[in-house]
Amino acid sequence: MTTPLELAVLDMAGTTVLDDGVVEQAFQRAAERTGVADRMPWAEALDYVRVTMGQSKIDVFTHLSGGDALAAARATAEFEGAYAEIVEEQGVSEIPGAADAIQGLKDAGLAVVLTTGFAPVTRDVLLNGLGWGDLIDLALSPVDAGRGRPAPDLVLTALLRTGATRVSAVAVAGDTTSDVESGRRAGAGFVAGVLSGAHDHRALSAAGADAVLADVTGLRGVLAERGLLPLVSRV
The missing domain is CATH 3.40.50.1000 (HAD superfamily/HAD-like)
Structure with missing residues (x-):
């Protein structure tokens, strides 16, 4: 039944x-501002971001930072700030x-x-x-x-x-x-x-x-x- x-x-x-690419834009701004993804080529980091869409952002940044919890926390805060900036610029x-x-x-x-x-x-x-x-x-x-x-x-x-x-x-x-x-x-x-x-x-x-x-x-x-x-x- x-x-x-x-x-x-x-x-x-x-x-x-x-979304219209806003998540990727925010990730890029956060990465540029914090250097959280500098350990790998940007194309590789962006590919990981795309594969893990939908997951908790701090989990994604933890991977990109090689497990550095402090760096991941900083990058996540930058991501949230960048996302809010883009929404303000472009609307939702x-x-x-x-x-x-x-x-x-x-x-x-x-x-x-x-x-x-x-x-x-x-x-x-x-x-x-x-x-x-x-x-x-x-x-x-x-x-x-x-x-x-x-x-x-x-x-x-x-x-x-x-x-x-x-x-x-x-x-x-x-x-x-x-x-x-x-x-x-x-x-x-x-x-x-x-x-x-x-x-x-x-x-x-x-x-x-x-x-x-x-x-x-x-x-x-x-x-x-x-x-x-x-x-x-x-x-």
Whole structure:
């Protein structure tokens, strides 16, 4: 018997929030300002940043710094500052249709939690810029959960904080392999990859996605097709 979903856990940058290269720009500014990636060629460092999109930023900088925790902490702070600078310079936009997609999931009876590898200060800059404070039920960063992706902590914390009754009643969607792996490790009932961000169809499928969608606007439809939406909605 299919378990009706109670909760959708959605990634932010690349899934619901338009990235447009901002994460890479912020990483480059942080690396230039701190020298955290000087131990390797920049092309190699940037490739690692791309592969690890979605993961906790301090974990990424810890690798780039060769395990130097102090250097990683400085670089992470610079990254968060650089990201805020770029958002102020360029503004922030949603993935087209994302707000309506979130509202559609809520109207179908689901709680919606946004998760991110960003620190709360950067996360909140994005949410405030989009005016999404009243749209979502909750937003979580790694510091709120324990570990960042691909660990299951963000998904499981979202479940606990919203009162969802079981992990099989959780849907997860994100644009990176880390998002998909996090959902799989948590035991989520449905895990979707989306092609609006960092990783391609092959990578998302290999990570274990139940479906790979063009973007988050297709999520409610595929959940309905599979009989995963609640029988009683909020409206």
